[in-house]
Amino acid sequence: MPGIVHKNFDSADEVRPFEDGKGKLALVTTDRGPVGRAVFEPGWQWSKHVKPIAGTDSCQAAHACYVVGGRMKIVMNDGTEDEVGPGDYFAAEPGHDAWVVGDEPCVLVDWVGFGDYATRS
Template identity: 65%
Template sequence: MPGLVRKSLDSPEETRPFEDGKGQLQLVNLEEGAVGRATFLPGWRWSEHVKPIAKTESCQASHMGYFVSGRMKVVMDDGEEMEYGPGDFATMAPGHDAWVLGDEACVVIDWQGFADYAKP
């Protein structure tokens, strides 16, 4: 294993678009796993723009990430809900829906749940 590794989300190794042009996921792959930056545009909702790709009833990814900008509401299958915004660190268990709040893009860096996210 090299002592130093440098990768950039500005030059991702993979880009996965969301349905209807409502954003994208950019990924770099590290030995420890994938790290992604997702840009969710206003009007984005998991159940409308990723569910057709994932083909599951709710998001089954387990997320650990940091909110750079914008706001998002997440609702678990059991009804628990929370809003996230800039500067928030989040963990989310599998089994949730989520959507962008307001008219600003929501940008999230995730180092746990994006390896298979929005992957057909």
């Protein structure tokens, strides 16, 4: 493994668009696993814009994220909910829905759950 690994999300190894043009996921691959930066446009909701791609009733990815900008509401299948915004770290286990809150895109960086995110199951 090299002493320094330098990658940029603007020239990601893979880009996955969401349904209806409501955002995209840019992935960089590393020796330690994939890291993703997702841009969720206003009006984005997992159950509307990723569920058709994933084919599951709720998001089945675990996440460990840093919120770069915008706001997102996360609701677990058991009804537990939270809202996150700029500067927040959050972790969410599989079994949730989420959506953008407000009129600006929500930008997240995830070190855990974006490897298989927005792919056909």
